[in-house]
Structure formats: structure tokens, C-alpha cells
Amino acid sequence: MIDIQTIATPGLGDRSYLAHDGEVALVVDPQRDIDRVTEMVEQLGVRVTHVAETHIHNDYLTGGLDLAERTGAAYLVDARDEVGFARTPVSEGDEIIVGSMRLRPIATPGHTHHHLSYALEDESGAVAAVFTGGSLLYGTTGRTDLVSPDDTDELTHAQYHSVRRLVDELPAEAAVYPTHGFGSFCAGTPASGADSSTIGEEAEANPALTKDEQQFVDDLLAGLGAYPAYYARMGPANAAGPAPADLSAPEEVDTTELRRRLEAGQWVADLRDRTAFAAGHLPGSLSFQLAQPFVTYLGWLFPFDQELTLIGETPEQVADARRELVRIGIDRMAAATGSIDDLADGQGLESYPVSDFGGLAERDPDQVFVIDARTDGERAGGGVRGSVHIPLHELPARRDEVPTRGEVWVYCGSGYRASIATSMLAAGDATDRHLVVINDEWANAADAGLPITTDTR
Template identity: 55%
Template structure:
């Protein structure tokens, strides 16, 4: 009897899979921190005989090469992918035996990348599931614009054809098991749901219910900004990532933290945005460990810039390291744990700024010294924004601080996390800031006027 175990990487919105039979298993699109995969295999009592990639990933660093080396597994990579390491090239229709009666069949599904390949898991000749990577997702498809701008429309049309091929060749009851689509920016749109089948997608997925021209036009019109760090993931994966190192970084103290800040290094406070607002090291930035730290820190930090992490516990530090190695921030240059008092040199005082709600903003007397800054994405703002607010998406803010009008900045996002990041950047730049830690749904009930006519600064 076959099994399929899902290995979640929630911070990136991705899934990996361990699937097999009694003695052997295959790993599909493994994460960088492969200890989780090895633990899952140990629980099952199986040997990892094969590691497969659906494509060269653009959103995270794969653990596939390291896992294959460590376990001796065959490393299967689509034949059209240009990679620099030893592997087994896989072409459309290739079949490999995983365990007695359990096989994996390659199915070319270009679109997310030109070489993208899905894998059909079969038991005794019957289809058991399909691993669709960045092709057919839950209610969506993988975005086609991550490889080369000139190929985007061509890949969008290929994505349509690939989705329809899967729908035509596989039974309706086939479980669809994608890698992306659970909050990943590799998904062309975010859909609700945790599980699906070919049959369900036939009734709900745009790629299967629209004509190709309508599908392509709507897909291209709805694409979000691409996280900046994606530019580094594909090349790293094609070159062959180094083994991961999750060992603790060198520990530092208050004097050294001050020196690093003076040298222009990034000092990142991992505590909650509430704790950070109440008091923090002047010049530090707040990326909550419980938020999307990998996505937003990797998106915003100049690539290769040294980073020092401040955490309230060794466990918080270790969790953040694990998140960051997945996106190629392999080794913090230093770290400190403890409390704020441990991180500030004698004679220095902590910084702080107020937090507020949309009701507090509505009660604020408007004036030339009050700036409302919306740091949501363009697509979010297009659905409605506070009249008179300025707009700089949080992932652009560190480069566009000069675009924020003078005055006290009341900064908001959709729920509070990104506003906390933005407030820390503004505070480090010496601006007076108020972080609105509230749901945007509360803006209208609080008495604030929304509009969709963006002719404001």
C-alpha cells in the first residue's frame, strides 16, 4: 500500500512530499532544511531511493542535491533544466520504480518554467496522485513570469496547455498535490482550500474553464510583484546549493551591536511588533519571527548584506535561522538573545513609537503634519484605500524613504505585520511614526473614507 506524507513550509507557502511503499520512498521538491525530510522517512521506516524536482525553483533554495548526496538517492531533474551538478535527467513519459508496485511517471507540463515536469504516482498501474509542482495548483496555476519577461506570454499559454493535459489524461478522482499555492508568491493568484482533485479543478480552475486567450489575459493582468530575492534562487539551485548549516551563529553583545549598526549592517529584531514598538535598539529593524520573515527580509535586504539577529530566546533564533536558510540567507554574521537591556550599551536609551487603531486615526485631527502611509501591495490598494493616503509598498520602502511626505507618519497595512516592518524602517530613519496595528476592515467602521481613485500622492 502506498503512502504520501506532506511536509509543510508555511512561511513560504510551499509543500514537499514523501511518498512510497513498504521499503522505499521518493521525495518531491524537498526543502532546504532536509532534516525534516529525514525525520519523516525515519518515522515511516523507509529508505529514500529517489529525490525529484518538478523544476528549478525560483522561490526557495532546494535541499534536493544535499539530500541525494546524503542518502545515495537518485536525483531526478527535468532534462530541459540547465544545471551544473550530476543528476538523472527526466523526460516526458519516463517511469521509475520507487517500491514494489509503486512507480513514478514523468509528465511534461511547461508553463511555470519551460522545463517544468509533473509526476504521476501509480500503484499497480493505477493512478494514485499527481505531484504538480508549479503547474496546476488549487484553483490557480503557477505564475509564468519568473524566468524571462520575453517568455511570459508564451509560458502562460504553455501553462494553459499543461493544465488541460493533466485534466485530460488523469482520472477525475486523482488528488492534485502542488508544491506552490499555499501563500507562495510563485502562485499566479491565491486561492482558498487545502486539497483538491482533477475533477474539482475542472469546475473551478480558470485554466480549465476559460478559453486560452481569456485565461492568458486575466492571468497576466493579475500578476503581483516578484520578491527581489527570487532573482538569486534560480541561479543558486542551478549551480547546486551547498549543504545547509543550522549551527548557532557567533553571539555578540551590546557594544558590538552598536558597532555593526554604525558600519551600516542590518540588525534585525525578531521579537513581536508589540515588544519592538515598546522599546528597541535605535537603528534596528523589526521582522517578527512569527511573521513571513523569510519572504520580507529576503525581499528587502540588499543581497549579501551582513545581518545580525536579535531574539528573545535561542529557540526563536533557531527558528528564524531555519526560515532564512530556505531563501539563501545562510549564516547571520552574529546574533544575540535575551532582553532589550542586553542589547543596548550603557548610557544609551532605547527607541520606541506608539501603536494605534484605525479608530485612533479617525479621531486624529487632520492636518498638514499628519501623513497616512499605506504599505500594502498595489493589488490590495486597488480594491480601496483611505482617501488622501500616500502609498509605498513595504517591499519598496527601504529604497523610497524620501518619497514619504514630511510629518508624523501613521503607517498601515492589511493587518499590522507589514506596518510593523515599515514603522521600524521609518523609525530607524529618524521619522516620527505611529504603527496602526489593526485590520483594514476596521477602517470604514471607524469613520474613515475609502476610495479607489488613486490621484493622491
């Protein structure tokens, strides 16, 4: 009997899988911090003989090579991919024996040119599951614009046919196990939010299976928005073969060195709750609360050629942040740990007010400048009338558009990105502007009486 265990990475919206028959195990799309896999292997008392990649990933660094080398497992990577390491090249038509299980690669181009899905058969030959990577997701498909703008249209058509092929060739009861689609920017359109699905269930609801080809292509292309800048680094790094993850404690810096880094304008990310940051923070530091979106937005904005310094309240908080960051290749970091008052070491803290949409509604719209830090897709659904749309990832290049005097209010969908944006404006700010972060859910804006418009130019 096949048992499939899920290893979720909520911060990146991805999942890895371990399938076993009680003795022998297969691991699919492991992330770089493979200790989560090895701990599960030890608990289950199984032996990993195969590690499979559905594709060369664009949103995280793989742990597949490291896991295969540590366990002696065969590392299954598409034979067409040019890689800088030893692997077991696989292609459609191959049959890989994994204990009493059998693994069958299926070419499913779309998310990438050389994308594979893997049908997993039990000892009777029945297909129990299919690992679909960035092809068939829950209620959507993987995005198709990560390879090259010139390839996007071709890959979108290919994605349509790949998903339909899976449904045509596999039994309706086969469980679907995608890698992406749980908040990852690798999803082409919003996923269904389901925690599980089957081929039959997707056949009834997935847009790739309910729309004609051109309508699917047009809708997917229209829904593609910006994706994190660090994606450009992941594919080449995965093809070269990532080094093992270093999860050791970062170098601890003292208050003198911390102040030097801040005064030099280096990247110092404060992991505390965003409202605590607003109430008092070291001048020049940035608010990156250690919550689910942390790694995506820090990685999107961080200049990878710099060293990162983390401010954490505890060593455990710093360790959790380090784990998140090594998944996307941010390895050079130091830390300062303790209460913010102790880390200040006598220097004054800075602060700015926290409000909500109700607070904004009480202000004279002619007296405030309002920034909407959400994505283009969110903005298209409506925004506060008179607000200026500056998506968070565009703020570094567009901060000159923000007035240097008067009140500046910043909102997003929850307060998380607004806090980052406000801290970026506050860092090294020698202007006379008065910053206010709106720590509130976007759904509350209309209820607060704010005028909402879909004319969001």
C-alpha cells in the same frame, strides 16, 4: 498501498512530499533544511531511493541535491535543464520504478519552460496522485513571469494547455499535490485556500479549466504583481547546486559589537513581537517579528552582500529564524540574545506609538501623512482616502517622499508590514517627524469610519 506525507513550509507558502509503499520512498521538491525529511524517513522506517524536482525553483533553495547525496537516491531533474551537478536526467515518456510504485514524468511547461509534473501509479497501474509543482495549483496555477518578461505571454499560454492536459489524461479521482499555492508568491492568482483537491475537483473550479484560453491568459497577466527580489537569486543557485543547509547556532555577538554594528548602519533585525519592538528597541534596529511572513519580507528587503544580525529573546527564537533564512540562501548571520534592556547595556531605547484605524479616524486628515504599505493588488481594492501608496518593497527607494516633519501614520493589511516600514523610517532618523504604526486589520478601516476610495492614484 501508497501513503503520501506532506512537509509544509508555511513561511514560504510551499509544500514538499514524501510518498512511500511501506518500504521505499520518493521525495518531491524538498526544501533546503532536509532534516525534516530525514526525521520523517526514520519515523516511517522507509528507504529513500528517488528525489524528484518538478522544476528549478525560484522561491527557495532546494534540498534535493543534498538529500540525494546523503541517501544515495537517484536525483530526478528534467533532462533539458542545464545544471552544475550530477543528476538522473528524466523526460516525458520515462517510467521510474520506486518500489511497488511507478513514477511517470509529464511535461507541463508554464511556470518554467522545463517544468515536469509526476503521475504516481500504484502497483495495479492506477494513478493515485500527481505532483504538479507550479503547474496546477488549488484553484489557480503557477505564475508565468519568473523566467523573463519576453517569455511571459508564451509561458502563460503553455500553462493553460499544460493544466488542461493533466485533466484530460489523468483520472478524476487522482489526488493533486502542488508545491506552490499556500501563500507563495509563485501562485499566479490567489489560490482557493483548500487543503486538498483532486483532478476532478479542479476541473470544475480552476480558472484554467473553466475559462477560454485568451480570457485565462488576460486574467492571469492582469493579476501578476511584484514578487520578492530574492527570487532572482534562487533559480541560478538551484541550477548550480546549493550547499547543504547550516543550521548551527549563529555566532553570538556581545553588546559592544552589537552597538558597533548598529552605529555602522548594518542590518540588525529584531525578532520580537512588533508591539514590543514599538515600545522599546535599539536605535537603528528593524522590526521583523518572527511570524509567518518573516522570511519573505526580510529576504525581499535584505541586501544579500551584507551580514545579518538577529536580535532574539531566546536561542530557540534565533534558531527558528536561522532555519527560515537558510531556505532562501541567507547564511551569513550573527545573533544577540537576551532581554532588550540587557542588550541595550545602558544606552537608551527608542519607541513610537502603536494605534489602530480607529485612532487614525480621530485625527484631522489635513494634519497627518498616511502611508499605505500594501501591494498594488491590495491597493486596487481601495485605500484610505488621502493616503500615499508606497508598497513596503519600494520604501527604501522612495523614503524621500515621506515628510520630515509632522505625523506620519503607516498601515498595511494586518500591521506586520506597517511595523517593518515604520522601523525602517525610524532607523537613523534625524528628522522631526512623529511616526505612528497602525497595528490593525485592513477590514477594520471602514468600520472605524475612515473614508475609503478606489481612486488610489
